Amino acid sequence: MAVIAAFVVNAALNLVLGLLIAQILGPANFGRFALGTAGAVVLNILLFEWLRLSATRFYSARVREAEPWIRAMLDRAYAATAIGLTGAAVLALAGTPVLGEPALLAAAAAGTAVGIGLFDYQAALARARFVGGLYLRLVLVKNGLALVMMVSAAWATADAAAVMLAGGLSQFLAAVIVHRALSDPPRPHAAGRRRESLRLFMAYGLPVVAANVVYQLMPFANRSAVAAVAGFAESGYFSLAADIGGRIFGTLGAALDLLLFQIAVLAAETHGHEAGEEQVARNGAVVLALILPSAAGFWAVAPALDALVVPAAYRGHFVDYTLLLLPGLVALAVMNFALNPIFQIRRRTLPLVAAGLVGALVNLVGALALAGPFGPHGIAAAQSLGFLAAMLFLGIRGLTGPNRLRMPWRDPLAVVLATAAMTVAIVPLRGLDPWLALPACVIVGGFVYGALVWRFDIAGLRAAMVARFGRAVPA
Incomplete structure (x- = not known):
C-alpha cells in the first residue's frame, strides 16, 4: 500500500509542479526548459539506465545476503558514471561564454541527469527489496524538495537552466538522505565476481x-x-x-x-x-x-x-x-x-x-x-x-x-470492450460546463468501468481485491 500511496503523491505533485513551472516561465522559456529536460532524460537513460534495470532484475533481498558483489558492482559503476558526467557538466559550463545558451542548457542537462540517475537508483533498490515505506519516504522527500526548489528558482530567475538544475539537485538530495537506509553492510568477495556482474549487467x-x-x-x-x-x-x-x-x-x-x-x-x-x-x-x-x-x-x-x-x-x-x-x-x-x-x-x-x-x-x-x-x-x-x-x-x-x-486473450478483449462502453457513457458529458464535465466524466466513467471490471473480473482485479481486502468490499 505504501507503493500505491507513493504513486498517488508522485502523480499529483508532478502534475501540479509541471503546471506551476509552465505558468511562471511562460511558453518560450518553458519550451527551453522542456527541451533541456528532454536532453537530461536522454543522458540519464544512456548512462544510468542499464544499471537501474540491472538493479531491478538482479538485486533482491536474497541477493543482498548471498551475492554481495552484485550491489558492490552497481555502487561502483554508479559512482564512476556520476563523477564522469559531473565533469562533463563543468566543461560545458566553462564553454558558456563562447557558445552561449546551448552550452548552458547542456551543462544543466548533464547536472540534472546526475540527480535523476542517483534518485532512480535508490528507488530501484527500494523496490527490489520490497521496502514500500522507504520508497514512499524517498518519493515524498524528492517531491517536497522539487516543489520548493524548482518553483523558487523559476520565480527568482525565470531561467530554464536554473530550474533544471534545481530539479536535478532535489533528486540528488533525496537520494543522499535515504542512502544510509538502503546501504548494504560490507561483505568480502572476490574481485572477479564484480567483473562477471558487470558483463551480465551490460x-x-x-x-x-x-x-x-x-x-x-x-x-x-x-x-x-x-x-x-x-x-x-x-x-x-x-x-x-x-x-x-x-x-x-x-x-x-x-x-x-x-x-x-x-x-x-x-x-x-x-x-x-x-x-x-x-x-x-x-x-x-x-x-x-x-x-x-x-x-x-x-x-x-x-x-x-x-x-x-x-x-x-x-x-x-x-x-x-x-x-x-x-x-x-x-x-x-x-x-x-x-x-x-x-x-x-x-x-x-x-x-x-x-x-x-x-x-x-x-x-x-x-x-x-x-x-x-x-x-x-x-x-x-x-x-x-x-x-x-x-x-x-x-x-x-x-x-x-x-x-x-x-x-x-479474454482479458485484453474484455478491457477493450469495457473501455468502449465507458467512453460511450462519458462522451455526452464532454460538452458540459468544465466545472461539471470534469467530475461528471470521472464519476460516471469510473462507475461504468469499475462495475464491468467487478462483474466480469477483468484481468483478475476483482479476485485480487477480494484476496487483499476480503469479501466485504462492495461492488
Missing part, C-alpha cells in the same frame, strides 16, 4: 538502453524540430501537452511496474522461468486494464482540464496537441510496462532495439511528410505514428510465433 541492460534512448530521442528531436520551425513558444505548447500526458501514463505505468515486474522476478527466482512468464502475462493484462481506460478518460476530460487548470497562455494549444500525442503516449506506456517485460524476464532484450529503430524510422518519415502541410501538429502526429509502429512490432515479436508469451 549484456542484459544495454539493448534496453539503446531502445529507450531512441524512444527519448524521438520527442527530443521533435521538440527541437518544432522550435526550429515555429519557435520556442510553439515548442512550449507541444511540450506541456507531452509532459502532462507523459507524466500521467508514465507514472501510472511505473507504479504498476514497481510491483508487478518485481513479483514476476520473484516468481521466476522462486518457482522457475515458466512461473515468471505466467506472471508477466497476468501483469500485461493488468497494465492494459488500467492504461486504456485512463487514456479514454484523459481524452474525455482534456477540454475541461484546458479550461480549468492549464495556464491561460497555453489554452487551446493544449487540447490540440494532447489529442495528437495521446495515441503515442499510450503506445509507449504499453510497450514499457506490458511488452518490454516479456523480453526482460527472458533476458533477451535485442528485439527492443529493433522496435525502437522501427519507431524512429516511422517518426522520421512521418515528420518529413506531415510537417509541410500541417506544421508542428504534423510533427506531433508523426511522433504518435512512430510509437504505435514500435508497439505493433514488439507486440508481434512477443505475442506471436512458437516462442510467444502465452497470454489468454
